[in-house]
Amino acid sequence: MKRTQIKPNQVTFLQRIHVDGPLVLGLLVLMAVGLATLFSATGQDPDQLQRQFMRMSVALVVMMVMAQVPPLAYRRLSIYAFAIGICMLIAVLLFGDMGKGAQRWLDLKVIRFQPSEMMKLAVPMMVAWYISNFNLPPKTNQVFIAFVIVVVPTVLIAKQPDLGTSLLIASSGIFAIFLAGMSWRLIGFLTLLGGAFLPIMWFFLMKEYQKQRVITFMNPESDPLGAGYHIIQSKIAIGSGGLHGKGWLEGTQSQLEFLPERHTDFIFSVFSEEFGLIGVLGLLAIYLFIITRGLIIANRAQDAYSKLLAGSITLTFFVYVFVNMGMVSGLLPVVGVPLPLVSHGGTSMVTLMAGFGILMAISTQKRLLSR
Template identity: 60%
Template sequence: MALIDLARGLRAHPVRAPESGIARRKSLWERTHLDPWLLLMLLVLMAAGLAMLYSASGQRIEVVIAQGTRFLVAVVIMLVLAQLTPTTLLRWSPLIYGGAVLMLLAVELVGDVGMGAKRWLVIPGVVRFQPSELMKLAMPLMVAAWLSRRELPPRWYDLALCAVLIGVPVVMIARQPDLGTSLLVISAAVFVVLLAGLSWRFIGALAALAAAALPLLWMSLHSYQRQRVLTFLDPNSDPLGSGWNIIQSTTAIGSGGMWGKGWLQGTQSQLEFLPERHTDFIVAVLGEEFGLIGMLVILVLYLLIVTRGLWLAAGAHDTFGRLVGGSIILTFFIYVFVNVGMVSGILPVVGVPLPLVSYGGTSSVTLLAGFGILMSIHGHRRLLPR
């Protein structure tokens, strides 16, 4: 009887093992709603980006410091967004989208012009930023918020409103002009719609419609954008003009061979044959200095980030979280695919930076803010009612 009473007492008041150091670390991640593996991979990628930027910028430490400062601000924003619940993000989605559209309108009216394009807003003495980058987050949030409240798969009238939500800011961004960002914004929205469960028949119809609209798209392109497409088809048609960038980038990658020439030892980059080497074409610097092996290491790191991100998105509690999380990580993949593709000559040059490696402030903030939203969706899943 005494043994039975003891067993009953243990069941009523179980003996708890003392918390270990590992348990305490786990509780820290749970309290901050961060994913340690994703955070670690992002930090490694940013560190590699700073090392490559030092070489690509001509060993200018002030450029590295400026980028490092932007990374620090972006990480803080990521940590803050990770604390917001998905319910809060859902409620704020229309406000975020509306604010981003108003900022695009402000660019149209009083935007700052640089390199022949009006893409920036300037707060004197404070910051100069690109509002179109914010739309890469505002768009999937808004489309996901709308579709998550509708019956899925979405019906044609739901998709019609989505088309309006997508079309208005995309046209405004394309007028700046900024073809690369407009394509990424469209991609972010399209991923939400696809993840909402469209039938293959409907997807095929949309693909046919898009193919039929290509002549109209060609006619709407600026002359320099058309020239980029023609240069992609035949770079040697103008080797000293429009074909210079792609010829120099492929030459730099090819000259790196298997193991590369060594950090800071690239000739195409260090002798300034390679244009935009610290922004859009930084992967060519990577290929020249670290060779095929170095490029594969970075690509594997990107693959691990995408895989981890998809796993986090798949574990989301609700439809809104799955749609937003999936769109954010798939758009990140498109960033990598387009940049590497255009630098290696398999895609036209559209001005898309290499994520968290190329120099850029607004882009880095937007990307890490997206990862903060993804961590929020995963980290708060146990706190939401089933």
């Protein structure tokens, strides 16, 4: 349409391959830090390091592929992705594989698949699609329907049960609604409603092990060798790291295996122990850089759908960071949320990078398309 206004020499190489320079730089730095931390957290296991490196490579390829897709295509795909996702979530509940006591996997013979991961993207896409159909800010009834779109998959995932993912998915949808300009009065009202809902959740919806986690979170010292052990050891690791940290590969809590789940959910404790508060501030700076860049991309996006989707993906990424750091340092109850791009594990990394691929698509393709 307005493509002719852009001179060919203004299109950089990165733009041509649909990569946002600052964002990819932030992500690569974060991945490097992640690899170094993982190497320490696995007790210096080169095999694990290699496998994580492979996962990162795959995730980067996925990101690149996602970046090539025009945002308009995402917009058209939204409703289908969401509908398929919902069907698969139901299928998981009915036929899913058990893994660690929760039904999360759908065995499609060829690949084992976690539909909830797909929903991390499908839900914000769907909400953004729905809301962007109307003028912003959305009206109350539109907000209500948007909430229904969020709540259905959230409940389905929570029933698997996977509290962490359902929390992330709920946030991603809510962020889209929030960014769309949902009125503050409604926000206030819903917050109160949510507060009133908590006791109902406690008594009717939460499973025993989930309640136990919350109790442990409130007072980890009540059961120092049982459920409280994780969080106590994690706090010891973080606290004993002090300002400067014990040094890379020198964290005694992690190297001597006092810290449980140290290469997955509790990898931040390893990082804090070895690099101290100064290292943590550096890590937070990287995260903050990525988040800021994501919001800038969202803000520069031309259409409402792209803005809402980019903003939602970015803020959900922050929720990962906040919940993970909060839970390992004792601020939040332990729900299974990894530290993005640092924790061991492929599935969530691929999803995250796919999200960043969409961001890059929005970032690099808008000018080509809209100006």
